[in-house]
Amino acid sequence: MAETLQAIKGMNDILPPESARWEWFEETVRKLMRRYGYQNIRTPIVEPTALFVRGLGEVTDIVEKEMYSFADSLNGDQLTLRPEGTAGVVRAINEHSFLYEGGKRLYYIGPMFRHERPQKGRYRQFHQVGAEVLGFSGPDVDAELILMTVALWQDLGLKVGEDVKLELNSLGQPDERRAHREALIKHLEAHADLLDEEARRRLHSNPLRILDTKNPAMQAVVEAAPKLMDFLGEASLAHFNAVRAVLGAAGVAYRVNTRLVRGMDYYNLTVFEWVTERLGSQGTVCGGGRYDGLIEQLGGKPAPAVGWGLGMERMLLLLQEVGIQAPVRTPDAFAVVMAGTPLAPVMVAIESLRRCGVTVQLNPAGKEGPASPKSQFKKADASGARFALVFGPDEVAQGQVSVKPLRDNGEQTQQSLQDIGAWAAMLQVGSPS
Structure with missing residues (x-):
């Protein structure tokens, strides 16, 4: 009798009736996107490795530890299973000159891949929904994307402020971050004896990520570190305050979290996360922000962009945790x-x-x-x-x-x-x- 083959660890089958929950969630997302005028984009799950190294940053957890990268056995090309969606969308935009006629509002739904220890709600093959707005620089689209997530939570039955909470920050512009970076490195070097191995490794390559540490022994050092918000110029502050004004007018509660930095190098200005206390340590269910330099960084003509992504597994887990069930579909x-x-x-x-x-x-x-x-x-x-x-x-x-x-x-x-x-x-x- 032949050996029974099984799925790869951390890559799961989704069978009925569970698949019905996924279909309901995807249909809810698609209806939402149509209401906001977003169009669907579908990119390959395999991309050149250089796309993610250049787009995400060499000194990021994803590039250093988590990517499924390999050499094509036929021609030797270095390829990677996509670990996130934004870089592939930007590559497609550049390759097809898709912004030639003006800005675009796009969304995607599909599988991503990261080689990390599987745990509940976090798998090696996971699925993301993403929304990207390319070619528009104003704070109105930043606010629109956040309001869109508010509408999604309402469509799904989640309570904003109770089941999910919004955290907001601004990373400013590159020159402002450079000035902050110098001050941050100086501060961290003065407390080098309190830094863990990961922080010391990142000290001169990506010190901003140190602010996101979960190490309890480093919290006092991080809390006392210079705040990027104090280095923002007039234009960056005006952009941030305009986003906040829209959210306030719409009645969306949020918390300014000056330690919120996100995991990729490409972000600038507005960044945000939706967090929950109902999933233990896996608190972030959706995150995004502005990435005005990425299109040029990946070979396109300079153009602004902003977007967000959410993990479907974690979102479905949250819905289950709060008792929200997908409608039961039965035959007529x-x-x-x-x-x-x-x-x-x-x-x-x-x-x-x-x-x-x-x-x-x-x-x-x-x-x-x-x-x-x-x-x-x-x-x-x-x-x-x-x-x-x-x-x-x-x-x-x-x-x-x-x-x-x-x-x-x-x-x-x-x-x-x-x-x-x-x-x-x-x-x-x-x-x-």
């Missing part, structure tokens, strides 16, 4: 086929109903014909269908079918196989969307 009707009934007119009638938008489930016959009526009615009831369509040999010979309500005490009726339109309208009364 279940076809019960009696022994001796000719199959052809039954299948034609069912297909005609489906083409009219009616969801019909059929219990397939076995080698010896249809299952017993009792067994079929039991399955019809278990399916959640509102009606049973009973096809018997005598009814079908007369061009009829019996329609039996399963969820109320309505009377069983006879319907003509020829009048599919009226029949379909009746079956869809009260049908879930």
